[in-house]
Amino acid sequence: MEVSFLKQTAFEPKTISPINGNVSAANDTGTDDTWYGVDRELPIIDYTMFKSDDPAQRSKVIENLGKWCQEYGFFIVKNHPVPENLIKETIDKFMEFFDQTEEEKFKYSTRDPDDRIRFFQGDKNIISREYLYVTTHPTLHCPDEPPTLTETVREFSGRVRELGIELLRGISESLGFEQDYIEKKLTLESSFDFLTVNDYPARQCSTNRLGQVEHSDTGLFTLVTQNTNGGLQLEHNGQWLNVNIKPDWIACNVADFLEILTNGKYKSVVHRVILNNEVRRVTPPLFIGPALDTFVSPAPEFVDDSHPPGYLGMTYRQYLELNDHQVIDGRSWLQQIRL
Known part of the structure; x- marks a missing residue:
């Protein structure tokens, strides 16, 4: 099968009753169930089938790709060309960065949106994470330490970006256009891409298990890798669904600008992060954006009498400036620019 579903297994080693993530309830142990997501099958695409020379096989993959972008704004890719050892090496290097002294990390602490390297430490009473923002395309900016971080990030971001561009070509086809439709529309040759590398601590039962509040992603398309399973949840039909993936699989989010471009046909997925109760989780998602x-x-192509424009237009630069604090407080300007 070119497209299958991933059977989810809860990352919490407990038996719980699935509840809507917007509702807080207490289980029989007296702990807060607010953070427990629902186990549900999620779409997964085999990349070897996506690249198949069999027209019928590839056509089915493209059809399903469009379906998942509409229904979930999300899918998982397996058997992709990004080496698992490169993913691990990249995450290990970023863990070394986060394990440095506060003095070393805070050299990059700034709120200036023009800075291409930024470090942030969350208020543990609100969200529990540290993150490092680095731009990767068209120019890579990276901390000097640890050694070889820059070279590793250059290779990693380049390989993940290549995968993302290939998937966006498939998404263009799923919309009924030539493969380069999105590339041309959004000037992806000069796309502004960045990593927001998250370091989520392990946390046992607590009144606050939140690593990142619910939000949608700026940009066009996000590709997520991680060092350990469990923590990511996506919103679907009013429920929070657990996303559990193998170390060599990549989760893909439709982001705000793909929703804007398609006038809401493809949905920017709302998601959040819940802290793993046993293991530190580090994830370096790559955000691919327009120039x-x-x-x-x-x-x-997506506007007619039955589908009037649903969003204000703006440049990606303007949108990023409006969303500068989105990665901190979880707000998204997508809601603000809907007509």
Whole structure:
């Protein structure tokens, strides 16, 4: 099968009753169940089938790719060309960065949106994480330490970006256009891409298990790798679904600018992060975006009398400035620019 479903296994080693993530309840142990997601099958695409020379096989994959972008704004990719050892090496290097002294890390602590390297430490009473923001394309900016971090990130971000561009070509086809439709519309040759590397601590039973509040992603498309399973949850039909993936699989999020471009046909997925109760989780998602000065609004191909423009248009630079604190407080300007 070219597209299957991933059977989810809860990352908490407890038997619980699935509840809506927006509701707080107490289980029989007296702990807060607010953070428990629902186990549900999620879409997974075999990349070897996506690249198949069999037209019928590839056509089915593209059809399902479009279906998942509409229904979930999310899918998982397996058997992709990004080496598992490169993913591990990259995450290990970033763990070395986070394990440095506060003095070393806070050299990069800034709120200036023009800074291409930024370190942030969350308020543990609100969200529990540290993160490092580094731009990767068209120019890579990376901390000097630890040694070889820059070289590792260059290879990792390049390989993941190549995968993302290939998937976006498939998404273009799923919309009924040529493979380069999105690339041309959003000037992806000069795309502004970045990593937001998250370091989530392990946390046992607590009144606050939140690693990152619910949000959608800026940019066009996000590819997520991680060092350990469990923690990511996506919102679907009013429920929080657990996303559990193998170390060599990559989770893919439709982001805000793909929703804007398609006038809401493809959905920017709302998601959050819950702290693993046993294991530290480090994840370096790559955010692929349009070129900074590319103006994006609902494309004419998605607008008609029955589907008027649903979003204000703006450049990616303007949107990032509006969303500068999104990674801190979880707000997204997508809601603000809906018409």
